Amino acid sequence: MRSSNPVFSRRGFSRDNGHAQFNAAPQAGGPAVGTQQGNPYAGGNPYAGQNPYAGQNPYAQGDQQTYANPYAQDQYGVQAPTTDRMTMDDVVMRTATTLGTLIVTAALAWWFLPVDAANMGKSYGIAVGAGLVAMVLALVQSFKRKASPALILAYAALEGVFLGVVSNVVDTHIANGAAMQAVIGTMAVFTAVLVAYKAGWIRVNRRFYGFVMAAAMGFVLLMAVNLLFAVFGGGDGLGFRSGGLGIIFGIIGVLLGACFLALDFKQVEDGIAYGAPREESWLAAFGLTMTLVWIYMEFLRLIAILQGDD
Template identity: 65%
Template sequence: MRSSNPVFSRRGFTRDAGARAGYAGFNTAPQAGGTAVGTNPYATNPYAADPYGQAAGRSGAMTMDDVVSRTALTLGAVVVTAVLSWLLLPVDEANLGRSYGIAVGAALVALVLGLVQSFKRRPTPALILAYAAFEGVFLGVLSSVVSTYIASGVVIQAVLGTMAVFAGTLIAYRMRWIRVTGRFYRFVMAAAMGFLILMAVNLLFSVFTHGDGLGFRSGGLGIAFGIVGILLGACFLALDFKQVEDGVAYGAPREESWLAAFGLTMTLVWIYLEILRVLSILQNNN
């Protein structure tokens, strides 16, 4: 199965042709070497000829501990730079324009770094951590602006909400309440494409009309679309969990855990921004 995340899309996460009714790639047992065509999602992976990385000097296959530790490092970089940017870049009326400029600049740099990594054949930890750092600057400045001028107190609520969505999705995935099949993947990707198109159209209208565009980001309609965005983020998390589970089960190289951390971080940032937006609208409407 192809991943929902562009980070995974070049890594051979292919759907098992025989998995029509069950989980993609999980109806057959993993092979000892992890390279059997038709059963191993990594059979077309650039690492497949050496799944354990011994010839290249890598040490072993990816484990869940690897994913957890790399994700902790990546999210830690986001949190640290977000806190520092909040504390060191004060948001006031005199510096508001500069703060917006820093936030937009950091977001663009993070976008470029993310795209570069997504098109690389192998993960680059320094590039992933740099992406996380610039993403943290963007989130820190944006959160400070929202807390100061739009809706005070919502940042902590958004963080807690993001953690709750992550935990709830993980529990639902582990309990198999969410079945990650080919149909599930296609539905999520179609819904995400429609969501992003509508948001892009709304942004264009807001630029030309100097208002709220089509109203997808304010009022009742904005809340509805924000909830849809959160649900899509939860679906992306389920797909990311599936990719991690595939990687561990089929002996992906240990360095692939950096891609798992990268993908999970991108999804969690998405969820945080959508929750922050919904909470801001709700507080302003009260």
């Protein structure tokens, strides 16, 4: 399981069919052993190499060997809870820690980096610098094979500084109350996607993954081109981030963020089902944080466009 930044690649999708949902029992379709159905994750487990018992499959119900395996399964092939495997509680705690760090630094930046006319340049410069460093840290973590809690928390802290200043600028000079509205919008999207995912209304399979990644790469490419035109040509570049086009692309950005939340939930579910190491919960928290930041920024931009035109 890797980071879920909408720009970065993912792995860990091995089940193509069925409604994905939290705490779902292992689905049918795995290789059969003997006359009984074997583990549907056997042969497709991305964490098999990290499991000291991977060479002697404890899921194989046709095998009569007896293992002294602390990860033993019950008669239905459900893995028993262990202390070194990722659980939902681990993901919730790591995500709360990462988001909490981001929120605290955002609040500090809001209060201690004023955005009045006299201090705007200095505060904005600090915010841009923090954002660039955060992006570098995110790239480093995304290409690392293992989670680095210190790196992830550093990213969250610096990203919080960036968001705090930008939110203050928008809230003070463009649209009063925009930051709180963006927070409420982000929470609403998160809740809606979670409910839809648990209810099985969202089918997260390879086709869904491919469509979302293609759409995200196209979106990012267009925004990069728009940014280049804005830097070298002035104004808002091609106009993708202002006016009517800005509203359309803002809505698309929010929808893409919602799709990436579904992919994040699927990765968490698969990591728990596969018996991923506990450290993978940090990657899950990292991915969820980046996706929520994406959605928040799109909401903030949308609100600034809508209220700025009034």
